Amino acid sequence: MTGAVSIGLLALLTLSIPVGIVLFLLGFGVDAIFSPFPLIRGLGNLVWSTSNNATLIAIPFFVLLGEILVRSGVATRTYAALDRWVSWLPGGLVHANIATATMFSAISGSSVATAATVATVAMPQAEELGYDPKLFSGAIAAGGTLGIMIPPSINLIVYGFLTQSSIPQLFLAGLVPGLLLALGFMLVTVLICLVRPNLGGTRRTFPFIQMLRALIQLVPIVLLFGAIIGTIYKGWATPTEAAAVGVAGALLIAAAFGGVSIPMIGKSVVGTVKITSMIMLVVIGASFLNFTLASAGLGAELKAFLDGLGLSPLMTILVVVCIYIVLGFFIETLSLMVVTIPIIVPLVLAQGYDVIWFGILMIVLIEMALISPPVGLNLYVVQGARKSGKMSEVMLGTIPYVIAMLFMVAALIAFPSIALFLPMTLSGS
């Protein structure tokens, strides 16, 4: 059954049928061929119970928050402020790209939004100050991927929903790996620019008083992050409620910068509806496939399959990592996550791995998919913000950062506590 579903999945996806619909079709197939009783009668109920869900409404809220902030001008101010603090490093403004992406990730749940925002404010600077376009744009594409790792993260909400694991714990687990990745990206940049100083443009230092003054610009973002993550972690608010707080905070920030208007709100909400429905079609499809696979006895089959293969847990994870890297070249990221969860997660959990830990590992792999050609969305987003130059420059520029991500994958496998330490300590379990 696993084999048939996997092959069917790839075949139908290749025909360019919408991903959400493919998941329904596979569910119908599993029902017709493998299930002892007709599951399709449960379809209506399943669609209703999947979408009638107070947790999932966090998705449109976080999308809306991002849509508002992108249009608010807050990114320009953040970029200028971080420039004051990090441009003395070898690599100069490239670090500002990564730092801004990191900060923006902390209030945005989406990588594409993060990359788009940073690219728009950073690109004009690159040409002015004579940076190597490859490294400069690669850093934005890679830095942007942090959006789905550093909480809040829409992808982690979807993962938590489909695997029935705790979203607050997933958020906490993503924080340290996200920050480590950001530091890793900066370290890679420093190393490259020490070897090839001409790639990194001019290093600049600013008077300390200017640096201090710049900090004020960062206050709104830090406050908003605190309001979202702080309230969840303190137990004052569910992720959904925190997302609603985030929307209000984003509106306040936009208002403070004079960016709120009726057309702006209109564009933001319509954009939110589009992205939400796109996400929900694949989420509902995946939950239907999940339901049919579970009813048809996937668990028992996988266990037998794994026992037959005799793979050690570590080998299993390595195989899974390879599968994601390969699929990541061809499948868009949220879809990649959603289509694989019903099959891969039970397999990994059967080997005794932690569901929260695997969520974080999967996110790093998905981040890599975001910048692997030919379907890496962030590459297109960054290229779209450039006025000139070839797409291949952005692709080449991301390679050093992909290596940093591979290190992160290895580190997470070797030391699971990188992800699990924070949620375990803070939840006391």
Added chain:
Amino acid sequence: MAETILTVLKRLNWGVAMLIGLMLLACAAFVLTEIVIRKLGSSLGGTDEISGYVMAIATSWGMAFTLLELGHVRIDFLRTRAKAGIRALFDIFSMVVLSVTVTLIAFRSWPVVERSLANESRANTPLETPLALVQIPWFLGWVWFAIVAWLTLVAALMLILRGDFGAAEKAIGAFGEEEVIK
């Protein structure tokens, strides 16, 4: 004719999307009010339940809008390598499959509503919401998605039969990856 269908559908769905968006904003405001009131030691109650209903209705009614905006993700690495005529085949095939599937979902959703109507079911919550009250709009959203999908397919077929592949691609093609940003 084909253009008229597409323009009307786009306009209608733009309005629907705006309404849903405002409903989501209102829901966020409602949740915020609840947090504030809870801090003051009281509670409106039912925010979770109402958020769930809002999500279900927003989801089903937003689907058609996303379809017309070419927002439903397709893996198109094979499709983009084909010529215009073959691409049109890919698009028509995938629209037929989508329309049939969505019709089936809408069809299978009716029993959920029917049962709530027959039993006069109420939610097992303090609000005791009559379920039909929220399930009917949810169900109609899926019906709307199915109707819009079939009409769009018909319009696109007309365009293709006329040989206007460019216009057909605008209606039912895959998103240009560069356009995702907007």
